[in-house]
Amino acid sequence: MLLEVSKPKGRRLGWKENYVGWLYCLPIIIGILIFTAFPIILSLYSTVLDWSGFQEIFDAKVIGFDNFKTVFTGIYSKTFWKALGNTITMMVQIPISMLLGVLLALGMNRKMAGAKVFRVLYYLPCITSVVAVTILFNRMFSLNGAINSLFGKEINWLQDDVLVKVVVNILILWKGLGYSTLMYLAGLQSVSTDQIEAAKIDGASGAKIFLKITMPALYPITFYLLVTGIMGGLQIFNEPFILVKYGLANNAMTSASFIYYFYNESARLGVAAVGAWALAILVFIVTFIQMAIDNRKEKY
Amino acid sequence: MEAENSAKIAVVNSNQKQASMKTRNRIINTVVFIILAAGAIVMMYPLVWMIFTSFKPYTDVYTTFFPRHWTGAAFKEIFTGEKIRTPMWRGFINSILTTVPVVIVQVIVSAMAAFAFAKLKFKGKNALFMVMLGTMMIPFTVIMIPQVYVFKILGLLNGPLAVIIPKMFGAVMTVFFLRQFLYGIPDSLTEAAKLDGAGYNRTFFSVVLPLIMPALATQCILSFIGNWNDYLGPLLYIQGSEWYTLPLIVSDFANNNGGLDGVPETMAASLVSMIPIIIVFAAFQKKIIGSIVFSAVKG
Numbered sequence: 001m002l003l004e005v006s007k008p009k010g011r012r013l014g015w016k017e018n019y020v021g022w023l024y025c026l027p028i029i030i031g032i033l034i035f036t037a038f039p040i041i042l043s044l045y046s047t048v049l050d051w052s053g054f055q056e057i058f059d060a061k062v063i064g065f066d067n068f069k070t071v072f073t074g075i076y077s078k079t080f081w082k083a084l085g086n087t088i089t090m091m092v093q094i095p096i097s098m099l100l101g102v103l104l105a106l107g108m109n110r111k112m113a114g115a116k117v118f119r120v121l122y123y124l125p126c127i128t129s130v131v132a133v134t135i136l137f138n139r140m141f142s143l144n145g146a147i148n149s150l151f152g153k154e155i156n157w158l159q160d161d162v163l164v165k166v167v168v169n170i171l172i173l174w175k176g177l178g179y180s181t182l183m184y185l186a187g188l189q190s191v192s193t194d195q196i197e198a199a200k201i202d203g204a205s206g207a208k209i210f211l212k213i214t215m216p217a218l219y220p221i222t223f224y225l226l227v228t229g230i231m232g233g234l235q236i237f238n239e240p241f242i243l244v245k246y247g248l249a250n251n252a253m254t255s256a257s258f259i260y261y262f263y264n265e266s267a268r269l270g271v272a273a274v275g276a277w278a279l280a281i282l283v284f285i286v287t288f289i290q291m292a293i294d295n296r297k298e299k300y
Numbered sequence: 301m302e303a304e305n306s307a308k309i310a311v312v313n314s315n316q317k318q319a320s321m322k323t324r325n326r327i328i329n330t331v332v333f334i335i336l337a338a339g340a341i342v343m344m345y346p347l348v349w350m351i352f353t354s355f356k357p358y359t360d361v362y363t364t365f366f367p368r369h370w371t372g373a374a375f376k377e378i379f380t381g382e383k384i385r386t387p388m389w390r391g392f393i394n395s396i397l398t399t400v401p402v403v404i405v406q407v408i409v410s411a412m413a414a415f416a417f418a419k420l421k422f423k424g425k426n427a428l429f430m431v432m433l434g435t436m437m438i439p440f441t442v443i444m445i446p447q448v449y450v451f452k453i454l455g456l457l458n459g460p461l462a463v464i465i466p467k468m469f470g471a472v473m474t475v476f477f478l479r480q481f482l483y484g485i486p487d488s489l490t491e492a493a494k495l496d497g498a499g500y501n502r503t504f505f506s507v508v509l510p511l512i513m514p515a516l517a518t519q520c521i522l523s524f525i526g527n528w529n530d531y532l533g534p535l536l537y538i539q540g541s542e543w544y545t546l547p548l549i550v551s552d553f554a555n556n557n558g559g560l561d562g563v564p565e566t567m568a569a570s571l572v573s574m575i576p577i578i579i580v581f582a583a584f585q586k587k588i589i590g591s592i593v594f595s596a597v598k599g
Contacts, residue, residue, distance in 0.1 A: 021422025031469020039446035131547035132570035
């Protein structure tokens with residue numbers, strides 16, 4: 001750095017490169033300022049407003065912390081906490097998806113016919129349109145739908161408080177299983193075969209090799225899937241919303257649909273903003289835990 | 301004599317052991333294959349049901365798995381019928397309009413920033429990068445509603461512009477990915493271009509861009525799939541039904557035709573809306589799966 005400054009030619013080039021560097025980043029900086037930073041400020045400000053969204057933001061009345069009160073302890077608190085609880089129950093699939101993902105990856109990692117075809121078949125649901133497959137699940141799990149006909153039952157899947165969450169979990173599991181399988185498969189393929197061969201020669205059993213060599217190699221992927229799963233799970237919107245709309249009648253409203261409800265149906269943008277920041281804080285907590293664990297790992 | 305015998309026995313034993321290992325392996329492979337195949341049937345069942353149902357008359361929707369009479373009436377209805385508010389062909393135009401130009405511009409703009417971060421030295425680079433990473437932490441749920449207000453101020457809400465313009469300013473995730481990729485390209489190549497008298501623009505457009513073409517293509521494909529399937533963005537930012545993208549049309553149609561007679565058409569619409577994605581996936585399956593594996597190894 002110092003050396004560069006001492007050379008006159010370097011300084012001239014340095015100025016040019018400074019200018020060009022910022023110029024190349026300019027579009028994305030403008031994009032972030034207008035479409036991310038400015039909305040963040042508006043969102044923060046709107047938490048203290050009685051704002052319907054139909055009037056200009058500066059015409060909206062400042063009402064202090066009333067929105068916080070109504071959301072956390074007041075008239076909307078029951079809906080808010082229920083929505084958060086519902087959101088968490090829709091994360092039950094995360095550990096199941098990871099466990100099935102490991103097992104499937106172990107199977108697909110074997111040298112056998114059809115392993116590549118299986119990889120594609122299991123991954124296919126991941127790229128499908130969430131709208132298309134959620135509507136598909138809606139029709140399959142309806143009262144006279146394909147699942148009830150298949151098993152000869154008459155279960156009211158989508159109207160029941162618990163069963164509707166089971167359906168959402170099945171849907172997310174079905175759609176995401178190929179992804180976790182693929183991630184674990186990549187992890188398994190990164191395990192060095194030399195190490196396994198050496199362990200085999202030393203007489204280690206298959207179970208011991210799995211526990212001592214394979215499992216530690218899969219740890220970073222498990223951690224990554226867990227963190228991204230929780231972050232995505234906290235913000236879940238599409239699947240429950242398309243399946244049963246706001247889900248007010250059957251307790252399927254999530255935190256994200258709570259926010260959308262207060263924007264779209266109730267036109268209370270201040271309440272929506274408080275809900276959004278409450279959710280954001282949960283996301284931040286998960287991020288910080290992740291960073292802390294990442295840092296500790298790097299030390300060792 | 302004895303030593304010879306025991307050696308023979310050892311050879312026979314190890315041969316037997318190898319043979320039994322082989323049969324054991326074959327048995328395990330068969331069992332694994334059966335389990336994976338059974339799982340694959342479960343995974344494919346909903347999609348196959350969707351395909352078959354879209355060809356059934358509505359009276360057979362839940363009574364048979366295979367269509368007894370094949371009919372294309374549902375497909376005719378969703379393209380030219382009166383039940384559908386925005387016909388599917390219009391949805392295709394809207395979806396193409398809101399994805400293809402977006403994806404191309406977005407990836408090139410992101411590549412520009414990635415080039416600056418990976419290959420140029422400029423003041424405040426690290427601080428800028430940290431700020432950009434910081435914005436990635438902000439959940440979309442926080443900004444999605446104020447964004448509607450921003451789009452209203454900018455006059456983007458009439459038509460599809462609100463789902464097009466913001467994405468043309470680049471995506472932080474793509475910058476991050478391409479920066480990582482550019483680190484793998486030796487600085488000597490860009491330095492050589494500089495020495496040959498190429499300016500920054502020439503270096504970027506005729507040296508760097510061709511070099512990172514494979515990564516750009518992968519990002520384009522992933523971004524295309526993501527944007528094509530996006531629901532919440534268009535739901536918030538597209539107000540006139542004539543500009544609905546395919547996911548909005550499909551969900552709108554499904555909401556208005558909840559009865560049994562609407563099921564084949566709903567399934568046909570769902571199926572048709574996914575055809576471009578399935579074609580892209582079939583064509584670039586290796587690239588798509590490879591990029592996920594790449595991110596897994598890094599993560």
